Amino acid sequence: MSRTIPVDLPGRAYDVTVCSGCLQQAGGVLAALGGVSGVTVVADAAVAGLYGATVMDSICAAGLPANLIEIPSGESSKNLATYGQVMDRLFSLKPAFDRKAAVVALGGGVTGDLAGFVAATALRGVRWVQCPTTLLADVDASVGGKTAVDHPAGKNLIGAFHQPSAVLIDVDTLATLPERELRSGLAECIKHGFIRDASLLDTIEAHADALLAREPDLMAEFIARNVAIKAAVVVEDEKESGRRADLNYGHTIGHGIEAFAGYTQMTHGEAVSLGMVAAARVAAGRGLVGEAFVTRTERICRRMGLPVRRAGLNFDAIWQIIQHDKKNIGGKVRMVLPVAPGEVDIYDDITEGQVRAAVEFIGKK
């Protein structure tokens, strides 16, 4: 069974397809785009080993010339140096990479962001198809067209908005996903519940074990619900001038903690989990929600195997990082805070004291 979620951006509408085995349909999807002269698949080494042949075979079966460019696995590849290397490979292809060529991003968030930025900027932009292979990429990076590489000064500082032409989410790829990465993706799903859909939080609590066991049918349904939430937010506000910022729930202090801990020490979802607890704590401190909201946040995150406390945090260092976040404007710190389950609002007046109290809270035993 296949589920399709339309992303109705005017002039750049595309479908996200969620199903079992749909990597084998990649070639057909590319051929259906029309006029594609050739396809370059970008995948990290690990994912290329697992699924590269499936995708390449599918593209060849559709009669399209195909090339595979491998990048080293891991967040450390998401930089201008690797981006330049992919461009070098792209522009040495024979026959030459042209404007009708397409890029396929096969892998997790790093591959999607990097290959997407390549597609956004090679020949000033070519079409691309995203095939995410991690739960985090499935529910987060796969919708919205944000592409980027990191800079030493911060994550995702260099990038572009470039919507894909199609997204194929093959839930079978979750079978090979390391446990910790599965949990990292679940953190963004929890976030979706908190910002838009309280019933998703109920589903997570009711089916916690089945989700952690990656029960395929449940997972496909669950991913589709998450993609639909993200798609609705993105369609409302593509360029993040308004409510798309809600997706940053848990990410302000979360990013600060993640950068402080070092990106290799903590998964993104672990940081978001801590960030959601911290945001709930700030909101409770301001009287926006009650203490029970903080407790429920902690309970749901814990149930999904995510951390809600972290020892050794240095507030001053984290505060420095938060102040440099690219989402801040004119020196003020901005945070998305909960006002009820499934509902958040954006606050521009967050004080150092409020953030300090929240960071100290998650630093407690």
Added chain:
Amino acid sequence: MSRTIPVDLPGRAYDVTVCSGCLQQAGGVLAALGGVSGVTVVADAAVAGLYGATVMDSICAAGLPANLIEIPSGESSKNLATYGQVMDRLFSLKPAFDRKAAVVALGGGVTGDLAGFVAATALRGVRWVQCPTTLLADVDASVGGKTAVDHPAGKNLIGAFHQPSAVLIDVDTLATLPERELRSGLAECIKHGFIRDASLLDTIEAHADALLAREPDLMAEFIARNVAIKAAVVVEDEKESGRRADLNYGHTIGHGIEAFAGYTQMTHGEAVSLGMVAAARVAAGRGLVGEAFVTRTERICRRMGLPVRRAGLNFDAIWQIIQHDKKNIGGKVRMVLPVAPGEVDIYDDITEGQVRAAVEFIGKK
């Protein structure tokens, strides 16, 4: 007297202002954009020395924090390495470069293309104002939002479409322009005449000496006419899926010759001049225009001090380069050919023999 040409792109409309002394208005224009948190001026070393202080003073006088990032002069700066260095500088600024910050590109085409690509991709895109200081940048790069850097495999292979928020063309900057660069810009003006406005060709022939002497009033009027032609083409077809390709008149064989000769050996305009003669030759060979058209092309180009013959061209090498042009699709060579003065059409079926005859023609004494 100030001339304003609106570029009416839906949702991203902006004005091109042509006048004497308008670099001093840069700060006011930036302040008028609204909500700008700070301004980073990118200029090459030579232009920074001539006009950097004027622009920086104007921005400071408007009450906006300003920084200047210098890049080395010349086309060799237009690459991913310099781009990365500008990003390094940008992200080390204090206070931090944020989404409300703006970039000013002050200089010729290299600076505009590079700084524009920085603006397109820093924090996934910030606003930018273009202040071109060469005739070529005034009439060509200043309209259309094409930004790019070069790759060893070819010019402008990496880039993005990112429209500026405003363009300020200060004709006073032409006073310091080297003669050869002035002529390079005139080649694009001749091109505008050939693709859209035969009366512009008449103006060039009637006022040749005054143009070459950079007579200020005439120059402002002439630049405004050229900007209006380019703006009309861009508004009709922003992403070059259709008639924007007309602007490539003279550029197919021209690019091939330019790349073969080496970008340091020949100005872009010199290559375009040779390319227009070659395109006229191809068109005459196909019976689209008469021999007199080729002769007139040569006469106008020569009158503006541009070359119409070039010794030592190697057809096979040039043919290789043309086949790799990013504007080609699916291996076919495409050229814009004249059908009458002020009128061109796009042909997808150009043969190796036709290009060979044209290259041999301009290789003759």
